[in-house]
Amino acid sequence: MDGEPRTKRLYFSGAAGLHVRVSYFNDFMWKPALAAAGLIPEPEEGERYASAREHGMHALRHFYASVLLDAGENIKALSRYLGHADAGFTLRTYTHLMPSSELRTRKAVDDLYAGLRNEDHGPQTAHRE
Incomplete structure (x- = not known):
C-alpha cells in the first residue's frame, strides 16, 4: 500500500478496545451461534x-466474496476489500x-427488452405513405 499509515477505529473490538482475535471470535461467538441455529453440533462437556x-471465519469471508461477485463487483476491487496483495x-x-x-448475457438482453414489452410494435403501427 502507498501513503502514510493511518489509525482507524475498529468495527468490533474486545473488552480492552483492541482487535478481536479470530480464534476467540470463532470459539465464543461464531460457533456458538452456529450451534444455536442447529448448523453444527454442540461440543461435549x-x-x-x-x-x-x-x-x-473463512466462511464469512467466502460469503462476503460471493455476495459481491454475484452483485457484479470486479475481482480487482474484491481483492482490495479482502486485503489480498494479488x-x-x-x-x-x-x-x-x-x-x-451466459447468465449475464441473458440478463443483459432481458433487461434491454423489458422496457419495450408494453409498446405496440405490430403491423398497425407501420407508417403510411
Missing part, C-alpha cells in the same frame, strides 16, 4: 467445537463463485 474450515490470487480462489457469462 469440556471439549471445544470441532475444527472445520467451512464453519469458521488480484490473481483472489481470482483463483473465488472464480467458481462468479456468475457465468
Whole structure:
C-alpha cells in the first residue's frame, strides 16, 4: 500500500478496545451461534467445537466474496476489500463463485427488452405513405 499509515477505529473490538482475535471470535461467538441455529453440533462437556474450515471465519469471508461477485463487483476491487496483495490470487480462489457469462448475457438482453414489452410494435403501427 502507498501513503502514510493511518489509525482507524475498529468495527468490533474486545473488552480492552483492541482487535478481536479470530480464534476467540470463532470459539465464543461464531460457533456458538452456529450451534444455536442447529448448523453444527454442540461440543461435549469440556471439549471445544470441532475444527472445520467451512464453519469458521473463512466462511464469512467466502460469503462476503460471493455476495459481491454475484452483485457484479470486479475481482480487482474484491481483492482490495479482502486485503489480498494479488488480484490473481483472489481470482483463483473465488472464480467458481462468479456468475457465468451466459447468465449475464441473458440478463443483459432481458433487461434491454423489458422496457419495450408494453409498446405496440405490430403491423398497425407501420407508417403510411
